[in-house]
Amino acid sequence: AQSVTQPDIHITVSEGASLELRCNYSYGATPYLFWYVQSPGQGLQLLLKYFSGDTLVQGIKGFEAEFKRSQSSFNLRKPSVHWSDAAEYFCAVGRNYGQNFVFGPGTRLSVLP
Amino acid sequence: EPEVTQTPSHQVTQMGQEVILRCVPISNHLYFYWYRQILGQKVEFLVSFYNNEISEKSEIFDDQFSVERPDGSNFTLKIRSTKLEDSAMYFCASSGKGLQPQHFGDGTRLSIL
Numbered sequence: 001a002q003s004v005t006q007p008d009i010h011i012t013v014s015e016g017a018s019l020e021l022r023c024n025y026s027y028g029a030t031p032y033l034f035w036y037v038q039s040p041g042q043g044l045q046l047l048l049k050y051f052s053g054d055t056l057v058q059g060i061k062g063f064e065a066e067f068k069r070s071q072s073s074f075n076l077r078k079p080s081v082h083w084s085d086a087a088e089y090f091c092a093v094g095r096n097y098g099q100n101f102v103f104g105p106g107t108r109l110s111v112l113p
Numbered sequence: 114e115p116e117v118t119q120t121p122s123h124q125v126t127q128m129g130q131e132v133i134l135r136c137v138p139i140s141n142h143l144y145f146y147w148y149r150q151i152l153g154q155k156v157e158f159l160v161s162f163y164n165n166e167i168s169e170k171s172e173i174f175d176d177q178f179s180v181e182r183p184d185g186s187n188f189t190l191k192i193r194s195t196k197l198e199d200s201a202m203y204f205c206a207s208s209g210k211g212l213q214p215q216h217f218g219d220g221t222r223l224s225i226l
Contacts, residue, residue: 042220
């Protein structure tokens with residue numbers, strides 16, 4: 001069965017600083033990988049996805065993620081964080097279309113002014 | 114941009130009562146899902162639905178739960194006899210044909226008293 005870990009429960013960065021959120025997955029076949037963001041009291045918004053091809057994927061709001069098969073990782077990055085990026089970030093892995101996602105436990109991002 | 118809508122945004126129910134959570138998926142989507150998120154915990158898969166039947170369900174989705182797509186637009190989750198531990202945020206999601214990400218609604222916060 002697939003699983004997802006996000007080693008950092010809570011990260012605090014200063015506005016304008018760079019950001020990297022870690023995600024590691026366990027899955028025997030080619031994973032389909034996603035990052036979602038959840039603002040307080042809100043639903044899950046898709047930031048970006050990886051299905052195949054270029055291992056560096058671009059998403060919305062200036063985020064990008066890199067798939068590294070050798071490390072079973074799909075880390076999320078942003079070169080310069082804005083205060084509005086403060087939220088909970090979830091990494092998820094899917095197996096195939098129509099099948100459920102498995103979510104990581106989430107990383108809460110706080111941004112200092 | 115089309116979105117998944119969920120009603121109500123907050124539902125308060127007495128323990129033992131039945132509750133129905135409603136979702137309107139994106140109109141041309143084929144796969145439908147329910148997830149839940151207990152406060153402070155990760156998002157957990159409940160059930161997926163395709164072609165008018167359950168395609169996959171988790172251990173959480175026991176006999177107290179049921180899903181229905183009664184009229185071709187709504188997708189409902191029913192809990193027959195609610196328990197305190199059913200208190201959570203419930204998310205509906207849908208996805209289209211082929212390899213597509215799941216799009217989530219803003220969730221229904223269910224509070225069991």
